[in-house]
Structures are given as C-alpha cells and as structure tokens.
Amino acid sequence: MEPKVQDYKSEIIAIIRSNISPGLLRGKLGDYHENDLAEALSDLSSVEQKKLFRILSQDLLSDIFEHTDEDETIRYLDEMEVKKAAGILSKMETDTAVEILKALSREKRQLLVGLMDEEARNDISIISVFDEDEIGSCMTTNYISFRENLTIKQAMSALIEQAEKNDNITTLFTVAEDGTFYGAIDLKDLIIARRDTPLEELIATSYPYVYGHTSIDDCIEKLKDYSEDSIPVLSDDNQLLGVITSQNIVELVDTEMGEDYAKLAGLSAEEDLNEPLKDSMKKRLPWLSVLLVLGMLVSSVVGAFEAVVSQLTIIMAFQSLILDMAGNVGTQSLAVTIRVLMDENLSGRQKLSLVKKEMSVGLCNGLLLGSVSVLIVGLYIYLFKGTAAGFAFAVSFCVGISLMVAMLISGMVGTCIPLFFNKIHVDPAVASGPLITTMNDLVAVITYYGLSWILLIQVMHLG
Numbered sequence: 001m002e003p004k005v006q007d008y009k010s011e012i013i014a015i016i017r018s019n020i021s022p023g024l025l026r027g028k029l030g031d032y033h034e035n036d037l038a039e040a041l042s043d044l045s046s047v048e049q050k051k052l053f054r055i056l057s058q059d060l061l062s063d064i065f066e067h068t069d070e071d072e073t074i075r076y077l078d079e080m081e082v083k084k085a086a087g088i089l090s091k092m093e094t095d096t097a098v099e100i101l102k103a104l105s106r107e108k109r110q111l112l113v114g115l116m117d118e119e120a121r122n123d124i125s126i127i128s129v130f131d132e133d134e135i136g137s138c139m140t141t142n143y144i145s146f147r148e149n150l151t152i153k154q155a156m157s158a159l160i161e162q163a164e165k166n167d168n169i170t171t172l173f174t175v176a177e178d179g180t181f182y183g184a185i186d187l188k189d190l191i192i193a194r195r196d197t198p199l200e201e202l203i204a205t206s207y208p209y210v211y212g213h214t215s216i217d218d219c220i221e222k223l224k225d226y227s228e229d230s231i232p233v234l235s236d237d238n239q240l241l242g243v244i245t246s247q248n249i250v251e252l253v254d255t256e257m258g259e260d261y262a263k264l265a266g267l268s269a270e271e272d273l274n275e276p277l278k279d280s281m282k283k284r285l286p287w288l289s290v291l292l293v294l295g296m297l298v299s300s301v302v303g304a305f306e307a308v309v310s311q312l313t314i315i316m317a318f319q320s321l322i323l324d325m326a327g328n329v330g331t332q333s334l335a336v337t338i339r340v341l342m343d344e345n346l347s348g349r350q351k352l353s354l355v356k357k358e359m360s361v362g363l364c365n366g367l368l369l370g371s372v373s374v375l376i377v378g379l380y381i382y383l384f385k386g387t388a389a390g391f392a393f394a395v396s397f398c399v400g401i402s403l404m405v406a407m408l409i410s411g412m413v414g415t416c417i418p419l420f421f422n423k424i425h426v427d428p429a430v431a432s433g434p435l436i437t438t439m440n441d442l443v444a445v446i447t448y449y450g451l452s453w454i455l456l457i458q459v460m461h462l463g
Helices: 008-017 022-029 034-041 046-055 058-065 070-078 082-091 094-103 106-115 118-128 152-163 187-192 216-226 246-264 277-304 306-311 313-340 348-384 389-423 433-459
Strands: 145-147 171-175 181-186 230-234 240-245
Touching: 008 022, 008 034, 008 046, 022 046, 034 058, 058 070, 058 082, 070 082, 070 094, 082 094, 082 106, 082 118, 094 106, 094 118, 118 240, 145 152, 152 187, 171 187, 171 230, 171 240, 181 187, 181 230, 216 246, 240 246, 277 306, 277 433, 306 313, 306 433, 313 348, 313 389, 313 433, 348 389, 389 433
Parallel strands: 145 171
Antiparallel strands: 171 181, 230 240
16 A cells, blocks of 8 residues: 655645744744645745735745745745845845746835845845846855865854854855965864864865856756856856756756757747747748648659659558658657767767667667568458459568668758757757657658558569
8 A cells, every 4th residue: 555645735724824923923834845845835925925924934935936936936025014025035045036036027126126135135136237148147155165274163154154154064155365266174074174174175175166158058068067066157267156966967968858858749848838929930841841841852752752642542541640650650769869979078989880870779679560560461461452452462571671771861861960960069968859750750751651562562563
C-alpha cells in the first residue's frame, strides 16, 4: 500500500479560514514551507488574501512571493498597503525584485523604490544596469564576503554579523583591499579551522567566476560544469558584485530548455498565453511561410509522379505511413543532435560519428519496421483488396524498402541540418521540428514514388 501524500495546501487553507487569533495563525503558518504557502495563497479569496497580508511578517511574505508567479506577485503587491509592499520587495532576492519592478508602471516603480530601504535600493541599482540577456541580471546580492587578510576569529565575527541579513552562507567570498575578488572559502573549513590557522590557507584562489556583462548563453555551460552552490559575478574591473546561486542556475537551465523546446516547434521563446494575438502571428508567420513553400514543393513532387499514381492507385494508401515514419525519425535525430551540441568542444570526428550513428539507428529500425510492414501490408492488400498474392506482396515489398530508405535518409537529414546551423554560428535549435518534418516529407515522397516507379512499373511491370 502506497503511503498517503500529505495535503499541506488543504491544511493551510483550513488554518487560515479558522477563527483563531492573528498571533496563533502566524505561528502555525510559520511551520509550513513557503512553497506550500504560495500554492495555498492562490486558492484563497481576495478578502482572505488581504487578511493574510496584514497578519504575516514581511520576511515570511517575501519568502512566499519567491515561489509565486511574477504576475501573481504583482497583483498581491497591488492589493496591500504600499509601504508594506516596498518592505517586502526590500527583503526579496534582488534579482527577483528587479524583475517585478521592471514589470510595473514607471510611476508605481518610482514610488516603491523610494520607499525601499537604502541597502535594497543600492542592490537594485547594481543589477538594473545589466541587460536581461546578461548573467548579471540574474545574480543576487545575498552573499557574505570579507577581506582576505583577516584572522580566523575576525572572519568568524564578520560571518556572524552578515549572516543576519544574508542566508547564502555555504560558500564565503574574500576580496582584496580594493574590493577585487580574491577567492572563496567553504563554510565547513572556516568552522573547523584552528584559531591560529592563517585564513590564506583556507582560501581557494582558483575558484570559478563570471563577468556580469557576459551573455547568459555564453556562460551557462560553465556554470553547470562547476556545480558550485554559488559562483561570484564580477564587474569589468574585477569588483565582486553578486553571486549566481544553484537555484539561479537551475532556473536558467530550465529557461534555456524552454527556449529550445519552443524553437523545436518553430515558435519564439518569449511567446506565452498572455501575448496578444497579433504579436503571436507575427512571430509564427515567417516560419509558416517557409514551410508553406516547402510544402508546395512536396506537393509538386507528388504531381511529378502522377503517372505512377494513375497506374497504381493503391500506393496512395500507404503514403502517410512513409511520411510519418520519416518525420518521426528526423525529429528524434534532431533532438539527439541538439542535446549533443550542448557540448561546444565536439571534434569533427565526433560529429561524423554522430551522423553515422543516427544513420545506423535509422537503417536498423528501418530494416525491422520495413520487414514488419512487408508482412502486414501484403496481408492487408491480399485479404481486403481482393488482389493476387504476388501483386499484394510486390506492393508491400516496395513499401518496406521505401520505409527503410526513408528512415535511413531522415536520420541523416535530422542530424546534418542542426550540425550545419551550428557550423555557421546559428542556434541549431532553429532547425525546428516543423522544418525537419517538411524536409523529410520531401525525402519520403521522392523515395516512395521513385522506388514505386522503378520496382513496380519498370522492373515488375505491374502498372
């Protein structure tokens, strides 16, 4: 028997709707995780939400809003007293607060920033100078740093002093006298160090870092490879500005995967449910126009084999089988290739091996599925179409051979197109699923009707 999953959301809602005092309510809700509180918050009525905003502390509300969608957070802030909203923004992670402020009107943004505490305003001004596609826009100023020439006792005192406002304390950073980044210290090493141990012995001076104005795309692989819980972000003159946390990295990777997924469908990465119809149409039309031209090319190829179709109309019944399987193989190869291309250090030999592998997979799968098709299609034509067994299996043999060849070529096309895009420094995800599918439709049509003409009409004289 599976263990029962705890329904925290229902418990939280029941507590909020109970008739207990504000102090007791605050204490009980403090026992739950902020993510569970955020999920429950969206199910409350507007009156219940406002009641909760009055009772809960700014610290707890800021943690809850870290787990809500940006649009929801903005709506919640609009519903509460402006000074409390500013206080909550002051206590949120700086990168999150910046994103929320950017989404507000200029007047509301200026009002809230004016009411925020001075330290929060300074942190926001630091992050606001970076464009949204630069890694500095994703950093947080929630970190602990101190001079590299302190004693162990002084470093512990600095840690205790700063830990009250900064909870990213697993990794501690050191700076030189002029503020230049010097290195990092593991919290555990500092705690167990003897008082007379020089702090210099604990500092990892080869610790990874990134510059704030570096594009996210250029440094995301570096961030993933190091697997650190915090990586420092530096200014162009090597001053420590903030850190990228492991949570930031997870969000960046998730966003990057979402963008690639959108591109695989021929969509823009920014498109969402709230985007106006006109804007969505503008983003999709260019791709659809290209695919329309390619689709017309496919249709014209089918027209070129009109004589084959007129003599053997039954082959039209299996066209979709060949086209669908070719498109599926091409899309699978595309997905594998884009995943492999995330490693920017691939050699030419490795890329060639990738093409050979995908073609081999397509060929082997084509042989297996083609053999199955010969049997099933042959029996279908013989039993249900009332034709001679020789004719039925001649057609099914042509279908099987066409399926094998189309899957072989589609594996190559689905691999070579993204490799070509990558070679000319274009995002390989742009080689989208619809493009690969349409290209493979063209391959499949030529293969199927070409082999039908050669094998069935020219060789077997079945027309």
